[in-house]
Every structure is written in C-alpha cells, then in structure tokens.
Amino acid sequence: xxxxxxxxxxxxxxxxxxxxxxxxxxxxxxxxxxxxxxxxxxxxxxxxxxxxxxxxxxxxxxxxxxxxxxxxxxxxxxxxxxxxxxxxxxxxxxxxxxxxxxxxxxxxxxxxxxxxxxxxxxxxxxxxxxxxxxxxxxxxxxxxxxxxxxxxxxxxxxxxxxxxxxxxxxxxxxxxxxxxxxxxxxxxxxxxxxxxxxxx
Numbered sequence: 001x002x003x004x005x006x007x008x009x010x011x012x013x014x015x016x017x018x019x020x021x022x023x024x025x026x027x028x029x030x031x032x033x034x035x036x037x038x039x040x041x042x043x044x045x046x047x048x049x050x051x052x053x054x055x056x057x058x059x060x061x062x063x064x065x066x067x068x069x070x071x072x073x074x075x076x077x078x079x080x081x082x083x084x085x086x087x088x089x090x091x092x093x094x095x096x097x098x099x100x101x102x103x104x105x106x107x108x109x110x111x112x113x114x115x116x117x118x119x120x121x122x123x124x125x126x127x128x129x130x131x132x133x134x135x136x137x138x139x140x141x142x143x144x145x146x147x148x149x150x151x152x153x154x155x156x157x158x159x160x161x162x163x164x165x166x167x168x169x170x171x172x173x174x175x176x177x178x179x180x181x182x183x184x185x186x187x188x189x190x191x192x193x194x195x196x197x198x199x200x
Contacts, residue, residue, distance in 0.1 A: 015075065015076065015077060015123070015124075016037075016038060016073065016075070016076040016077070017034050017036070017037040017038070017076065017077050017079070018037060018038045018039070018040050018069055018070075018073055018076045018077070018078045018079070019037055019038070019039050019040070019078075019079050020040060020041065020042045020065045020066050020068070020069040020070075020078050020079060020080040020081075021039070021041060021042075021065065021079075021080065021081055022039060022041040023081075023183055023184075025163070025165070025182045025183050025184065026081060026183055026184040027039060029179055029182065029183075029184040029186050029189075030079070030184065030189075032186065033186070033189065033190060033193070040069050040072070040073070040078075041069075042064070042065035042066075042068040042069050042080065043068065044064055044065070044068035046061055046064060046065075046082075047060075047064065048060050048061055050091055054084060054086045054091065054114065054116045054133075055116060055118070055131050055133075057082075057084060057091065057116075057118075058082045058083065058084055058116045058117060058118030058131050059118040059120070059129055059130065059131050060118070061082035061118060062080045062081050062082045062117075062118035062119050062120040062129065062131075063080065063118075063120040063122075063129055064080070065080035065081070065082060065120070066078045066079065066080030066120035066121065066122045066129075067080075067120070067122055068080075070122040070123065074124070075124060076123060077121065077122075077123035077126060078121070078122045078123060079119065079120070079121055079189070080119065080120045080122070081117055081118065081119045081120075081183065081184055082117065082118050083115065083116065083117040083118075083159045083180075083183040084115075084116050084159050084160075085104075085108075085113055085114070085115055085159045085160025086113060086114045086115075086116060087107055087108055087111065087113035087114075087160070088107060088111075088113075090107075092104050092107070092108075092113075092159060092160040092161070093159050093160075094156070094157060094158060094159055094161075095155060095156060095161045098150050098151075098156075100161070101150045101155040101156060101161035102146055102147075102150055102161075104155075104160055104161035104162075105141060105146045105149070105150070105155070105161055105162065106141070106146065108138045108141075108160065108162070109138055109139075109140055109141040109146075110138060110139070110140040110141070111137070111138060112135055112136065112137045112138075113135075113136055113138070113160070114133055114134070114135055114136070115133070115134045115135075115136055115159075115160070115180060115181045116131055116132070116133050117131060117132050117180050117183060117184065117185050118130070118131040119131070119132075119184075119185065119188065119189060119192070121192055121193075121196065126196050128192050128195065128196060130188065130192070132176070132177055132180045132185040132188050133176065133180075134174055134175065134176030134177050134178075134180045134181050135174065135175040135176060136164070136171055136173075136174050136175075136181060137171070137172045137173040137174070137175075138170060138171060138172060139169060139170065139171065139172045141169075141170070145169060149162070149166070149167060149170070152166075154166050158183075159183075163182070164178065164181045164182060165182060
C-alpha cells in the first residue's frame with residue numbers, strides 16, 4: 001500500500017513536478033492542483049497512425065510526451081497530455097492555417113463530436129495513464145461568426161480549431177468533463193494523483 005504524501009511534502013523532498021506541455025490552458029488547470037511545477041514541452045516526434053481509434057492515439061501521444069521529458073528528468077514526476085477532436089470519423093488536430101480552421105469549424109457546426117484527452121504520469125516507480133472522452137454539441141455557426149472567430153487567431157493552436165472557453169456562441173451543450181475539452185481533465189488527474197498517494 002502506498003502511503004499518502006502531500007504536495008508540500010513532495011516539493012520538500014525535492015521531487016520536481018513537470019508538465020510536459022507548453023499549453024497555457026493545461027498550465028492553468030494544473031496550477032489549481034499543484035502550486036509549484038516546471039513546464040518542459042516535449043521535443044520528440046509525435047508518432048501515431050491516423051487509422052487508430054481515438055483513445056489509442058491520445059494515450060500513445062500523451063505517453064510519448066511524458067516519457068520524452070521524463071528521460072531527461074528521471075527523478076521528477078512528469079505529466080503528459082494530448083487532446084484531439086473526433087468528428088465524422090476524422091481526427092481533427094490543430095489547423096494548418098486559417099482556411100483549415102474554417103473547414104474544421106464548418107464540419108463541427110450544428111453537430112455533436114467527441115473530444116478525447118490522453119494523459120500519462122511518469123516518475124520513479126510511477127506509470128499511470130488513461131484517457132477521458134467528452135461529447136460536445138455545437139451550435140449552428142454562421143459564416144460571419146466563423147470568419148470573426150478565425151480572424152481572432154484563437155483557433156490556430158487548438159485541436160479542432162476551437163477553445164470551449166473562447167466564445168460561448170460556439171457550443172450548445174457538453175456531456176462529460178468541461179476541463180477535458182479545455183485539454184486537461186482535472187477530475188481524472190486529481191484521481192490519478194490520489195491513486196499514487198499524492199494528497200491535494
């Protein structure tokens with residue numbers, strides 16, 4: 001049985017916590033759980049087969065990110081995550097350009113799609129991974145709204161070309177975790193940290 005350790009105790013004994021992502025949204029969510037951590041984005045190549053099921057893709061990519069960073073910091077606890085939007089049988093990652101963002105938003109308009117986030121925690125004697133799915137129903141988007149939103153630049157660094165926190169006009173309803181759609185399922189990460197004995 002693993003003895004529970006507080007976040008303060010982890011920091012006190014020198015176990016560094018590292019977020020293997022440059023995403024400001026993930027950084028903000030993790031800061032609600034852990035007051036002090038370092039951000040080290042993975043610089044490894046993302047390798048996956050687009051024919052894989054969405055769960056396998058996000059779990060594989062989250063592990064690649066976590067292990068890429070953990071190899072450089074083997075005494076740390078590293079958290080990796082990856083998010084994709086899955087719509088009409090297609091994986092939607094980050095758009096290549098403005099036209100690609102508009103294409104994605106038109107595809108999502110008025111329909112329900114799924115957002116998957118995979119996560120992986122790696123550290124000394126720690127190897128925990130999994131994924132979370134949230135269903136998201138979009139409002140019917142006008143061309144004017146699509147043009148306005150893409151022109152803001154916000155969709156360009158987000159899977160599926162949108163951020164649920166950006167504009168309330170985009171999303172009609174969600175079924176599942178809101179923070180999962182943002183890109184870091186807070187409830188699940190908290191559960192996993194508790195599972196390995198970390199008290200938040």
